[in-house]
Amino acid sequence: MDKTVYIGLLGAGTVGSGVIEVLNKNASEIEARVGAPVKIKKVLVRDAKKVRDGLDKATVTDSFDDILNDKDISIVVEVMGGMNPAKDYMLRAFNAGKCVVTANKDVIAACGKELFDAAKKNSADLHFEASVGGGIPIITPLKQSLTANKITEIMGIVNGTTNYMLTKMTEVGADYDAVLKEAQEKGYAEANPSADVDGLDAARKAAILASLAFNTRISLDDVAVEGITKITPEDIAFARELGYVIKLLAVGKDIPSKGIDVRVHPVLLPASHPLSAVNGVFNAIFVRGNAIGEAMFYGPGAGSLPTASAVVADIIDTARDILYGAVGRIGCTCYNEKPLCPVEETESSYYVRLLVKDEPGALGNIATAFGKNGVSLKSVVQTTKAVKHKAEIVVITHLVKHKNILGTMELLNTLPVVDTIKNVIRVENEEC
Amino acid sequence: MDKTVYIGLLGAGTVGSGVIEVLNKNASEIEARVGAPVKIKKVLVRDAKKVRDGLDKATVTDSFDDILNDKDISIVVEVMGGMNPAKDYMLRAFNAGKCVVTANKDVIAACGKELFDAAKKNSADLHFEASVGGGIPIITPLKQSLTANKITEIMGIVNGTTNYMLTKMTEVGADYDAVLKEAQEKGYAEANPSADVDGLDAARKAAILASLAFNTRISLDDVAVEGITKITPEDIAFARELGYVIKLLAVGKDIPSKGIDVRVHPVLLPASHPLSAVNGVFNAIFVRGNAIGEAMFYGPGAGSLPTASAVVADIIDTARDILYGAVGRIGCTCYNEKPLCPVEETESSYYVRLLVKDEPGALGNIATAFGKNGVSLKSVVQTTKAVKHKAEIVVITHLVKHKNILGTMELLNTLPVVDTIKNVIRVENEEC
Numbered sequence: 001m002d003k004t005v006y007i008g009l010l011g012a013g014t015v016g017s018g019v020i021e022v023l024n025k026n027a028s029e030i031e032a033r034v035g036a037p038v039k040i041k042k043v044l045v046r047d048a049k050k051v052r053d054g055l056d057k058a059t060v061t062d063s064f065d066d067i068l069n070d071k072d073i074s075i076v077v078e079v080m081g082g083m084n085p086a087k088d089y090m091l092r093a094f095n096a097g098k099c100v101v102t103a104n105k106d107v108i109a110a111c112g113k114e115l116f117d118a119a120k121k122n123s124a125d126l127h128f129e130a131s132v133g134g135g136i137p138i139i140t141p142l143k144q145s146l147t148a149n150k151i152t153e154i155m156g157i158v159n160g161t162t163n164y165m166l167t168k169m170t171e172v173g174a175d176y177d178a179v180l181k182e183a184q185e186k187g188y189a190e191a192n193p194s195a196d197v198d199g200l201d202a203a204r205k206a207a208i209l210a211s212l213a214f215n216t217r218i219s220l221d222d223v224a225v226e227g228i229t230k231i232t233p234e235d236i237a238f239a240r241e242l243g244y245v246i247k248l249l250a251v252g253k254d255i256p257s258k259g260i261d262v263r264v265h266p267v268l269l270p271a272s273h274p275l276s277a278v279n280g281v282f283n284a285i286f287v288r289g290n291a292i293g294e295a296m297f298y299g300p301g302a303g304s305l306p307t308a309s310a311v312v313a314d315i316i317d318t319a320r321d322i323l324y325g326a327v328g329r330i331g332c333t334c335y336n337e338k339p340l341c342p343v344e345e346t347e348s349s350y351y352v353r354l355l356v357k358d359e360p361g362a363l364g365n366i367a368t369a370f371g372k373n374g375v376s377l378k379s380v381v382q383t384t385k386a387v388k389h390k391a392e393i394v395v396i397t398h399l400v401k402h403k404n405i406l407g408t409m410e411l412l413n414t415l416p417v418v419d420t421i422k423n424v425i426r427v428e429n430e431e432c
Numbered sequence: 433m434d435k436t437v438y439i440g441l442l443g444a445g446t447v448g449s450g451v452i453e454v455l456n457k458n459a460s461e462i463e464a465r466v467g468a469p470v471k472i473k474k475v476l477v478r479d480a481k482k483v484r485d486g487l488d489k490a491t492v493t494d495s496f497d498d499i500l501n502d503k504d505i506s507i508v509v510e511v512m513g514g515m516n517p518a519k520d521y522m523l524r525a526f527n528a529g530k531c532v533v534t535a536n537k538d539v540i541a542a543c544g545k546e547l548f549d550a551a552k553k554n555s556a557d558l559h560f561e562a563s564v565g566g567g568i569p570i571i572t573p574l575k576q577s578l579t580a581n582k583i584t585e586i587m588g589i590v591n592g593t594t595n596y597m598l599t600k601m602t603e604v605g606a607d608y609d610a611v612l613k614e615a616q617e618k619g620y621a622e623a624n625p626s627a628d629v630d631g632l633d634a635a636r637k638a639a640i641l642a643s644l645a646f647n648t649r650i651s652l653d654d655v656a657v658e659g660i661t662k663i664t665p666e667d668i669a670f671a672r673e674l675g676y677v678i679k680l681l682a683v684g685k686d687i688p689s690k691g692i693d694v695r696v697h698p699v700l701l702p703a704s705h706p707l708s709a710v711n712g713v714f715n716a717i718f719v720r721g722n723a724i725g726e727a728m729f730y731g732p733g734a735g736s737l738p739t740a741s742a743v744v745a746d747i748i749d750t751a752r753d754i755l756y757g758a759v760g761r762i763g764c765t766c767y768n769e770k771p772l773c774p775v776e777e778t779e780s781s782y783y784v785r786l787l788v789k790d791e792p793g794a795l796g797n798i799a800t801a802f803g804k805n806g807v808s809l810k811s812v813v814q815t816t817k818a819v820k821h822k823a824e825i826v827v828i829t830h831l832v833k834h835k836n837i838l839g840t841m842e843l844l845n846t847l848p849v850v851d852t853i854k855n856v857i858r859v860e861n862e863e864c
């Protein structure tokens with residue numbers, strides 16, 4: 001009996017061509033691991049006439065129905081990206097009784113529940129390892145390896161473009177615009193870099209990670225987002241002087257009796273934190289659980305073959321479920337309905353950098369403004385180097401509520417001694 | 433219908449009490465994840481009369497047969513450690529149709545095949561996530577998340593005791609004996625520290641990791657082992673000066689057309705390598721594959737709750753397989769029979785530290801000895817500070833075969849100018 005598992009691949013771009021390459025070059029290993037051959041039967045492309053490496057012309061089609069109606073195909077692999085028609089194709093695949101593997105963070109972050117409902121209704125597998133962290137195993141570990149834990153915190157460097165930029169700014173002291181230009185020249189950043197530098201790409205991944213970590217559905221709209229455009233070489237230099245590194249993090253926390261706190265923004269991390277050593281285009285996800293303590297998963301966050309590594313692992317997992325009669329074995333894990341914690345109620349330490357008039361009593365006025373809002377200070381650094389007749393003050397606070405920082409900023413803005421509030425950045429994992 | 437999954441726990445020591453604690457405190461989360469309650473029905477202990485926290489006295493027994501003959505118990509969880517009776521109990525559990533979860537690196541490294549054969553014969557699950565890296569998910573990622581890859585290299589810091597000691601030696605410049613004493617006082621090292629400092633504990637984990645990474649059975653006897661007892665503060669200082677960190681690593685490589693190279697020994701790692709930042713009792717495993725490139729898994733390598741995190745994750749996986757009728761879904765993955773690469777044929781860069789007579793031409797004589805054995809040098813540092821009329825020479829070689837280094841050492845030993853060969857240490861991942 002032919003046990004071959006046949007795939008219909010949607011998309012033959014960067015990720016799709018990686019999937020084809022991996023399935024070809026590691027075919028014998030994959031067959032041994034699955035217990036049966038895994039083969040691409042059809043590939044959906046925009047232009048069926050274009051010649052593609054490693055792809056038999058007979059497998060190429062420009063009609064999704066060719067895949068949907070092919071009874072041999074049991075797994076639809078969606079690597080075309082974007083919301084539609086990707087989502088529509090996946091829903092139709094489920095309704096046709098096929099399993100789905102996807103790398104699509106947009107659809108999972110916005111419509112995860114709808115997809116999982118369709119998968120469940122049709123007793124099908126839905127896997128999406130490649131949607132966060134490229135090749136890094138993080139979805140399967142969260143759904144299997146860390147299930148003994150109540151997870152309290154998940155933090156990730158999940159956008160390679162911004163991590164590359166911040167790493168460069170840190171290493172060579174370059175400013176934002178210069179580094180963005182370099183990243184664009186190297187192909188790490190798009191011509192329109194907004195999705196990366198404004199944090200939207202990371203926010204989608206934050207929603208997916210938080211949903212898995214806290215077993216409650218978090219959508220893109222639930223994520224508070226801020227990008228890296230306001231980070232300056234001065235902030236990075238001050239952070240370093242104080243023992244911190246600046247990273248764009250996706251942060252999710254399950255705050256007892258308050259709810260889920262999910263956000264994406266630049267943070268100061270202690271230089272000793274494992275995430276602080278994650279540089280360049282690499283990604284990493286850090287997890288804190290009540291049994292394991294802390295764990296971190298590190299690897300390439302993007303790229304054709306690394307992303308294909310995750311997609312093909314999902315294909316293998318699905319093929320094993322199919323051959324073992326166990327499809328749907330691990331479905332949606334959002335069995336909780338936890339409230340969101342209002343952002344004003346979340347707690348952090350903060351880094352605040354101010355330009356003030358260089359006059360006696362300035363520091364006292366500033367410190368009083370923090371105190372009036374119930375914010376106690378961990379450290380204060382004053383320097384007069386910055387601008388003539390101006391001093392720069394950098395403050396690290398103890399743990400405070402976000403609303404108290406907002407109140408402090410409002411008050412500081414009314415003080416004649418304050419020239420400019422240069423930046424306000426959260427400090428994470430202060431105790432590490 | 434009662435779908436409760438009942439467990440028989442073998443051992444209530446450090447790991448066993450952690451398993452009990454995690455199953456108790458996270459019971460509702462675990463039930464939601466499995467789709468049924470997971471309960472401990474019986475616990476095998478040496479002294480059934482001793483009172484234990486969180487353990488109903490009625491569940492305690494000092495007879496394995498009580499567990500074996502209990503039809504309700506579908507999963508036997510072995511956390512007693514040691515070869516026997518642990519191995520015997522596991523084999524009997526399989527023959528009684530039960531699944532097994534174990535944390536036992538000794539049995540898996542020495543008798544993995546026997547256990548897997550018994551599991552397969554009885555269509556049962558065998559899981560052993562906790563046998564390597566404590567709480568760190570690495571076995572499941574290797575069996576599922578990285579299956580798209582042909583893995584070419586796996587390197588791990590898998591012994592917390594020695595990593596703590598080397599970290600301390602690096603941070604404060606202390607010598608081996610002082611650091612060992614401190615580790616013993618803190619409970620990180622045993623009164624008889626041999627299994628840790630001589631590398632045997634790491635060698636068991638190396639055998640397990642290599643078996644999984646290369647899909648071929650590697651046993652403890654196949655691993656070349658050297659401990660950390662010869663590492664001095666001088667080696668660490670020289671390494672640092674040259675841009676390296678010294679770590680005890682478990683190393684496995686699949687060398688094309690030669691075979692599998694598995695060893696445990698101290699190595700010099702470039703300071704920029706992700707494993708170099710893994711300090712104290714933390715563990716990490718670094719994997720190189722032909723799709724993902726590189727990935728790293730980081731976390732606590734020991735401890736009651738972290739190890740229980742891995743054991744309970746395996747219990748949950750097994751329970752899901754039982755409830756889904758999919759036991760045996762992923763069995764033994766050693767489907768290859770790859771030869772071992774003779775250690776003389778393996779290739780590395782090497783760090784060599786020599787004490788030589790401080791006389792003209794010394795360096796030339798030394799360099800010639802390397803050259804005669806076909807060893808080319810990457811860098812040479814000479815210092816006269818060490819001992820009166822003696823100079824210290826530190827050499828880093830390019831990539832050479834181990835046999836050429838052995839030949840070089842033989843030749844150096846015959847040279848009048850050489851006082852002592854102080855140390856020879858491999859350099860790994862030089863290109864990173």
